[in-house]
Amino acid sequence: MADYMTDVRKYDAGASEDVVNKIVKHLGIALRNRDSSLVSATDEKEMARVRDSWCVKKLGVDAAKGEAACAKVAKTMAADKTKERVTFYYLVAKDLGKLGSL
Helix, strand or coil: CHHHHHHHHCCCCCCCHHHHHHHHHHHHHHHCCCCCCEECCCCHHHHHHHHHHHHHHHCCCCHHHHHHHHHHHHHHCCCCCCEEHHHHHHHHHHHCCCHHHC
16 A cells, blocks of 8 residues: 555645545455556557546546546656556546545
């Protein structure tokens, strides 16, 4: 958990541990595998999966807003070769103003 918090706090120093814990719990088994614990922002299928399963289904926003948030976060995290899934999802939820609803 500390590793997730450290990575999230690179982008949001005031990140809530409770919110990050909820994202970790939501992602569950996906975090056990190194490959699935990362987001490939250059893979269209991956971005569509994040948009549809996280933004639309979990956060309840429309696909266009979800896609815009994913693109913005991908740009924000562009310097990171390994984009941690927890951090990516956190930043998308933050951009959409949905951290409080997790």
